[in-house]
Amino acid sequence: MQQPERDLQQLAPLAAEVAAWSVDWQRMLDDRPVACPDASLPRCALPERGEGAVAALEAFRRDIAPGLSAAAGPRYFGFVTGGVTPAALLGDWLVAAVDQNVSSPGDSLATEVELQALDWLRTLFELPPSFDGVLTTGATAANLLGLLCARQYGGLRQEIDIARDGWGRAEIRVFSATPHASSIKSLALAGFGRDAYCRVPGLPDSEAMDVAALSALLQDCAVPGKVVIASAGTVTGTDFDDLRAIAALCSRHGAWLHVDGAFGLFSRLMPERRDWTDGLELADSITGDAHKWLNVPYDCGFFFTRRPDMLRQNCAVNAPYLDLGSALPAQMDRGIENSRRFRALPLWLNLRAYGREGVAEWVRANCSRAEAFGRWLAQSRDYVLCKPPRLNVVVFRPAGGRDPASLMARVNRSGEAFVTPGQWQGEPALRAAFSNWRTSEDDVRRLCECLQRLARD
Numbered sequence: 082m083q084q085p086e087r088d089l090q091q092l093a094p095l096a097a098e099v100a101a102w103s104v105d106w107q108r109m110l111d112d113r114p115v116a117c118p119d120a121s122l123p124r125c126a127l128p129e130r131g132e133g134a135v136a137a138l139e140a141f142r143r144d145i146a147p148g149l150s151a152a153a154g155p156r157y158f159g160f161v162t163g164g165v166t167p168a169a170l171l172g173d174w175l176v177a178a179v180d181q182n183v184s185s186p187g188d189s190l191a192t193e194v195e196l197q198a199l200d201w202l203r204t205l206f207e208l209p210p211s212f213d214g215v216l217t218t219g220a221t222a223a224n225l226l227g228l229l230c231a232r233q234y235g236g237l238r239q240e241i242d243i244a245r246d247g248w249g250r251a252e253i254r255v256f257s258a259t260p261h262a263s264s265i266k267s268l269a270l271a272g273f274g275r276d277a278y279c280r281v282p283g284l285p286d287s288e289a290m291d292v293a294a295l296s297a298l299l300q301d302c303a304v305p306g307k308v309v310i311a312s313a314g315t316v317t318g319t320d321f322d323d324l325r326a327i328a329a330l331c332s333r334h335g336a337w338l339h340v341d342g343a344f345g346l347f348s349r350l351m352p353e354r355r356d357w358t359d360g361l362e363l364a365d366s367i368t369g370d371a372h373k374w375l376n377v378p379y380d381c382g383f384f385f386t387r388r389p390d391m392l393r394q395n396c397a398v399n400a401p402y403l404d405l406g407s408a409l410p411a412q413m414d415r416g417i418e419n420s421r422r423f424r425a426l427p428l429w430l431n432l433r434a435y436g437r438e439g440v441a442e443w444v445r446a447n448c449s450r451a452e453a454f455g456r457w458l459a460q461s462r463d464y465v466l467c468k469p470p471r472l473n474v475v476v477f478r479p480a481g482g483r484d485p486a487s488l489m490a491r492v493n494r495s496g497e498a499f500v501t502p503g504q505w506q507g508e509p510a511l512r513a514a515f516s517n518w519r520t521s522e523d524d525v526r527r528l529c530e531c532l533q534r535l536a537r538d
């Protein structure tokens with residue numbers, strides 16, 4: 082008997098054991114060290130003969146689990162990191178169990194599930210049905226798709242089909258104020274060049290674009306292809322570009338407007354912040370992340386565009402062996418990968434289980450926690466609040482010229498919380514992002530107490 086066959090016979094007790102372990106892990110997230118920056122993996126050569134799943138799971142528990150972070154827990158404030166809701170967690174287990182390949186429809190309704198999940202996202206973010214979408218591995222892949230569409234659009238304006246024939250003599254200029262690092266990476270991947278974009282000045286004390294400056298730059302630009310990468314929520318200042326004004330300029334100058342709203346799109350769930358993304362529906366393409374504020378497990382992002390033809394021209398796969406003749410679109414024709422994970426399922430379960438109001442509730446709670454932490458910093462003599470938080474990200478630094486990097490190392494070694502570095506107006510700072518559905522007022526208190534302790538040591 083093969084080893085996988087022996088494991089299959091043991092699957093019921095093994096699965097029960099893994100389920101119990103996972104539930105324990107979820108319970109312990111409040112208490113285990115938030116990060117393990119010093120963990121290391123014991124060396125292990127590829128086994129010649131495997132010992133089966135029981136031994137492999139034992140090795141996981143011994144060698145891997147102790148070195149994992151509580152990234153899914155309530156005091157992991159690094160980057161912008163969501164957790165995992167119970168429904169999304171269960172959904173993700175099911176993804177592996179059913180192991181569907183959501184490349185093209187015709188063998189199952191997995192594609193329909195993805196289309197329904199995308200439709201729900203459109204509803205959640207109040208986007209018109211004219212936007213077509215695809216689930217991606219994250220916001221980076223979505224930003225790349227945006228630039229590929231923009232490239233195709235800019236090329237066609239000079240009668241060059243870049244997806245088909247390459248760049249040729251096509252010229253396309255990119256404009257952005259505070260592009261996310263993943264957009265810079267996407268500029269490299271899409272053949273624009275990492276540094277080949279025009280940096281639009283920002284507004285004072287803000288990472289948002291100075292629209293008058295953009296207007297002048299577009300006016301002066303004689304190149305036929307133009308792209309503007311706008312931000313709906315920059316990653317440090319959580320600043321929002323004036324999308325309506327930028328869209329008007331783009332339409333006047335024939336520029337493609339891509340909006341990166343990886344986590345900022347969620348501001349649309351709060352009526353008092355709804356006007357920050359006014360004009361979003363005028364974008365040509367939009368990036369969003371689900372593995373951040375929607376709290377589904379990695380990896381899951383989404384991309385919407387009003388010009389699915391541009392997407393298809395880049396991504397369509399012409400292989401007779403892949404065409405099952407279904408009436409539904411093949412999602413592989415709208416994205417980077419051919420074989421695709423059924424990442425729609427945890428997303429679908431998450432939205433089905435908690436609905437719009439459930440998501441809005443944790444988004445609002447996270448913003449209140451960020452405000453509370455901001456208030457604590459503002460009254461502290463040991464810390465400086467760099468700017469009042471507008472959404473879920475708090476930017477701060479230690480007072481008295483103390484080094485943010487060494488403070489960060491001490492916070493992250495304490496096991497109490499995890500924060501990551503940032504830069505505010507050219508000066509090093511720290512960021513704490515609130516995007517986990519579980520983060521409570523008590524977690525904010527523990528963060529403040531930890532910072533207080535470290536300030537006095």
Ligand SMILES: *Cc1c(COP(=O)(O)O)cnc(C)c1O
Pocket residue numbers: 161218219220221222224261263264314315316341342343344370382
């Ligand atoms: C996180 C983030 C990205 C990159 O997203 P990934 O999901 O890590 O690929 C892009 N843009 C913004 C604004 C982000 O916050």
